[in-house]
Amino acid sequence: MTEAREATQEERNGKDSRQPHTMRRTVPNTSGSAARLLDRRRFLLGCTTLAAASWLGGVVPLQAAQVQPRPAQSRPNILFILSDNVGYGVLSSYNGGTSDTPTPRIDSIGAEGLRLTNFNVENQCTPSRAAILTGRLPIRSGIGKAIAAGAPGGLHPWEITLAEMLGDAGYRTAMFGKWHLGAGQGRLPTDQGFDEWFGWETTDIIYWSGNPGMPLKDVDYIREAKKGETPRNVQLYDEATRRLVDRMVTDHAVDCIARNARGDNPFFLYVPFAFAHHPALAHPDFKGKSPAGEFGDSLLEHDHNVGRLLDALTAAGIAQNTVVIWASDNGPSPLPTVTPWWTIGDAGPWRGEIGTVLEGNIRTSCLVRWPEHIPGGRTSNQIVSAVDLFPTLARIAGGKVPTDRPIDGVDQLDFFTGRQETSNREHVLLFLGEKLMAVKWRNYKIHLQGLDRVDGVFEDWSFPRAFNLASDPKERWNIIWQNTWIGERVGPFVAAYQASVKKYPNLAAGQPNNRLPRYGRKDPAAETGAEGVQHKLESIRQ
Numbered sequence: 001m002t003e004a005r006e007a008t009q010e011e012r013n014g015k016d017s018r019q020p021h022t023m024r025r026t027v028p029n030t031s032g033s034a035a036r037l038l039d040r041r042r043f044l045l046g047c048t049t050l051a052a053a054s055w056l057g058g059v060v061p062l063q064a065a066q067v068q069p070r071p072a073q074s075r076p077n078i079l080f081i082l083s084d085n086v087g088y089g090v091l092s093s094y095n096g097g098t099s100d101t102p103t104p105r106i107d108s109i110g111a112e113g114l115r116l117t118n119f120n121v122e123n124q125c126t127p128s129r130a131a132i133l134t135g136r137l138p139i140r141s142g143i144g145k146a147i148a149a150g151a152p153g154g155l156h157p158w159e160i161t162l163a164e165m166l167g168d169a170g171y172r173t174a175m176f177g178k179w180h181l182g183a184g185q186g187r188l189p190t191d192q193g194f195d196e197w198f199g200w201e202t203t204d205i206i207y208w209s210g211n212p213g214m215p216l217k218d219v220d221y222i223r224e225a226k227k228g229e230t231p232r233n234v235q236l237y238d239e240a241t242r243r244l245v246d247r248m249v250t251d252h253a254v255d256c257i258a259r260n261a262r263g264d265n266p267f268f269l270y271v272p273f274a275f276a277h278h279p280a281l282a283h284p285d286f287k288g289k290s291p292a293g294e295f296g297d298s299l300l301e302h303d304h305n306v307g308r309l310l311d312a313l314t315a316a317g318i319a320q321n322t323v324v325i326w327a328s329d330n331g332p333s334p335l336p337t338v339t340p341w342w343t344i345g346d347a348g349p350w351r352g353e354i355g356t357v358l359e360g361n362i363r364t365s366c367l368v369r370w371p372e373h374i375p376g377g378r379t380s381n382q383i384v385s386a387v388d389l390f391p392t393l394a395r396i397a398g399g400k401v402p403t404d405r406p407i408d409g410v411d412q413l414d415f416f417t418g419r420q421e422t423s424n425r426e427h428v429l430l431f432l433g434e435k436l437m438a439v440k441w442r443n444y445k446i447h448l449q450g451l452d453r454v455d456g457v458f459e460d461w462s463f464p465r466a467f468n469l470a471s472d473p474k475e476r477w478n479i480i481w482q483n484t485w486i487g488e489r490v491g492p493f494v495a496a497y498q499a500s501v502k503k504y505p506n507l508a509a510g511q512p513n514n515r516l517p518r519y520g521r522k523d524p525a526a527e528t529g530a531e532g533v534q535h536k537l538e539s540i541r542q
């Protein structure tokens, strides 16, 4: 508990040890060390011999943002709807209504609230979900890519999730749908802060569940549990069930809203739908309803399901006091070997697919509604990251952002509510596995390596490439030679990350539950067992 000890010391020194760890990036001072590192002449003459990542160096100043707890009686419910592999160009409100698969119910969330056109996620399902639930770059949690169902790994129990943070703030918490953050002991939703859950690990399961060459395991089933219970297997998640799961999820969520609408405490309901993970198979009621095949039918079904959730809020009389977020975890998944072409969706003006860090994958739709707080009908192209939702929701809910670990998210509430026009971030770091693949800053993006397909070959470029997203949304025209100065501006972000990792080493992939981050603890025994769990709880209560 290094940070706790440091906090105690700070208290002795008269400092506020409870200052949230939420960090707000400011524009780096380029006249300092960063400039010296990236003097243009040296850059042009010498950088071809440097490793791409080390080319980006410097220091970024950080400042803590104040987070004021909200009064308990004004805290809203939170409904977080997450879709799967839905590309930027799928929703009508993002493709200009040019498709014949309208999504009026989902679009209404943005029409009555905020529509983000520069919402940045991670490369695949597991890292994006880790980012959303922890507010941390998933690489810090040892998560670089999606994990296979039943494989070791996923989100370490030491991580503090949205459900734990909100639960600690008095929220009731529930999750219905896809988890994909680990199915091992101590890693299920009810181990990670949710009071109840119904769902499955990953939709990939349907390709092999029941296969005679693959013995059935618990992870092949849709499961359910309340906190403290041993999960029950509800039914096999196979191709026939794939068509039915999102209705099951909707039924559970609608029931949950009705049950919790009049409770003393607000609720956090996390609904990660199966749509549109391949194969996008529609409920039989929607078969043939669109001219766009199974994907289109599924999209119409998804819009209908989201509409049922919105209607449930209205019917319960709590729509005005509920924050609703709809987002996608990553872009489309064009896997022609397993998926007919019409099931892939579309990345809109961007290029790229799941598993890459091209805009088509890491920029997804995101709509946020909070009546009387977030003005309706606003669209913004300001950069927002999935990790920002944790500190933003913490402020809305009066929750505590952990102070004992790096939190990469920044509080965006003032931006969401329109109290300020600009986002509190101007950059994102983009990883794939353990590789830093790209840095995006304002309308520029520097790629350190190339990768165009989820199953493609890494192109180990001898020099980074830069793209102007404002004029080149497909990221095709390298402008680095005329714009070497960009390296000087993004270098400090990388250096800040590297410095934080030096102080707070990343968890290892698949790190065992009983191995907690050391972070300079005096007593190594405190890393394990019950004391470790206690530490985890203390870190959100200090």
Ligand SMILES: [Ca+2]
Binding pocket: 084, 085, 124, 125, 329, 330
């Ligand atoms: Ca996904």
